[in-house]
Amino acid sequence: MVRVLFLRRRWMKLAGSGVILLAGMVFFLLNQKGLPVIAPSAPGELTEHLTTIFTARARALVNGNYEGLEAFYDATTTSGRFALNHEIGRIKYVQEWLQKRQVTLTGSHLDLAVVDSSSEGDKGWASVSQHLILSYRHQGEPQETVNRMGFRTLHWVELVKRDGRWLINRDWYWDPFETDDLKPEIAPGTAICKALPPPVKGKYRREAAVAYADRYSGVRLGPGDGRYNRKYRDFTGLGGDCASFASQVLSDKEAGGIPRDWVWNYHNGEGSQAWAQAAALVYYLLDSGLAVRLARGDFQEVTRSTSNYPYGAVNALQPGDIIGYEEGGELSHVSVVVGRDSAGYVLVDSHTADRYHVPWDMGWKSRTIYWLLQVVY
Structure with missing residues (x-):
């Protein structure tokens, strides 16, 4: 890396x-x-x-x-x-x-x-x-x-x-498909659920957040697509743009509209650590009370049925929520939940590498630890 x-x-x-x-x-x-x-x-x-x-x-x-x-x-x-x-x-x-x-x-x-x-x-x-x-x-x-x-x-x-x-x-290049772990030992047919969880009430504009994420994912689906929002600096060359993209989705006036503060902010082409760094963003969202952690675990742990989550914790996520990816003890990436496919598989958008409506675990290892964050603002 x-x-x-x-x-x-x-x-x-x-x-x-x-x-x-x-x-x-x-x-x-x-x-x-x-x-x-x-x-x-x-x-x-x-x-x-x-x-x-x-x-x-x-x-x-x-x-x-x-x-x-x-x-x-x-x-x-x-x-x-x-x-x-x-x-x-x-x-x-x-x-x-x-x-x-x-x-x-x-x-x-x-x-x-x-x-x-x-x-x-x-x-x-x-x-x-x-x-x-x-x-x-x-x-x-x-x-x-x-x-x-x-x-x-x-x-x-x-x-x-x-x-x-x-x-x-x-x-x-930044590769969206990891290649050093080719045998994800996962039971076929898991992590799929068409039963939608009840909506989370709050001020967070989830539909607008998803629309923003799709528009600025960086992936070209047609004329005019395939660009980042030029209002914001591209942090790809400084370690990755995934956290900045998630921060935009959460807070931009065209998107989720969550108010920023002096800890989590973007000004004059510069983003704070909580804005631009994946781990710092995850901890900020949790510490500030803007989000709660539904679960932390590997694929099997976040997809298995429990008393709290009969369909698995990952299926409790709503459009606009955040997934963090931990590898080797380090939270190195975040993505934005944007919906589900025809079978009910949770989909995400992200930067670095750029993804549009990609199954939430595709490109990650069997050893990856997932942080499932639900926005409660």
């Missing part, structure tokens, strides 16, 4: 210095079999090779078949092999998650922007923005059922030219 964060800062430094220029936009559709239908691509040899590489990777992620991906990586270097193995690992994770949760992918849409690219001799560099929308349904649901979840990843890619082809030597 430290390695990725350092390189992410490099990306943000490049962006802030004005180096990033719009070089081309490429749109894809992947059908149910994962075969790409590609619109006319932007000119440039490097861009064309990147288009081919990212299309093949998206196809492999969707259909689970990663054979042949090695053709796009420089396997003669340690960094090239690492990038390839990381990609294979995340594909395995996604396929295992789908199997454990009894979910079937039914289609996908890839929106790829090669934001900037350059080359010198046999070495190349590029910054790439990828929006991936996955359609899915739960097993047993009608064929016409469609749920959509979306991800945005920003890549800084180093390439090398071998035998006339550009190959990936390094690929740095």
Whole structure:
């Protein structure tokens, strides 16, 4: 994680210095079999090779078949092999998650922007923005059922030219799919509940909070989407923007409308620790009385039936509530609950990595500890 964060800062430094220029936009559709239908691509040899590489990777992620991906990586270097193995690992994770949760992918849409690219001799560099929308349904649901979840990843890619082809030597990005724990031991069919909990009364504007989260999730679902709210600084290069995004959802006048104070505040491009840091935000919400913790535990603990939560604590969450993610004893991420899919699975939005209507546990490990916070303001 430290390695990725350092390189992410490099990306943000490049962006802030004005180096990033719009070089081309490429749109894809992947059908149910994962075969790409590609619109006319932007000119440039490097861009064309990147288009081919990212299309093949998206196809492999969707259909689970990663054979042949090695053709796009420089396997003669340690960094090239690492990038390839990381990609294979995340594909395995996604396929295992789908199997454990009894979910079937039914289609996908890839929106790829090669934001900037350059080359010198046999070495190349590029910054790439990828929006991936996955359609899915739960097993047993009608064929016409469609749920959509979306991800945005920003890549800084180093390439090398071998035998006339550009190959990936390094690929740095915030990955929404963890790859070092590929066997989440979870019983199939758990954590699903269509029985909605009674609404929480209060001043918190939950519908507006969800609408804000969807609008500024960073994931492009159509024209005008795929942006952060420019009123706020992007803290991605300073450790992550997830807490700032959650703070916006909770407090912005267009969103939840919870009043800020001197501990939890944003002013002149700067956010307080409670505003911009995941653990500090969680503790602030609890200590201030703005939220209560329904449960803290691993997947099985927060989904099992108890006397207080017959359908599991996670199913007591309401749209606009907060989930914290603890790994290795550290609260490192927060997301915003935005609703449920057709089967009743709780969905979240977040920044870093950007997620839109993603199942709340997708991309996390079997060892992850979840903090379920209900806003009571």
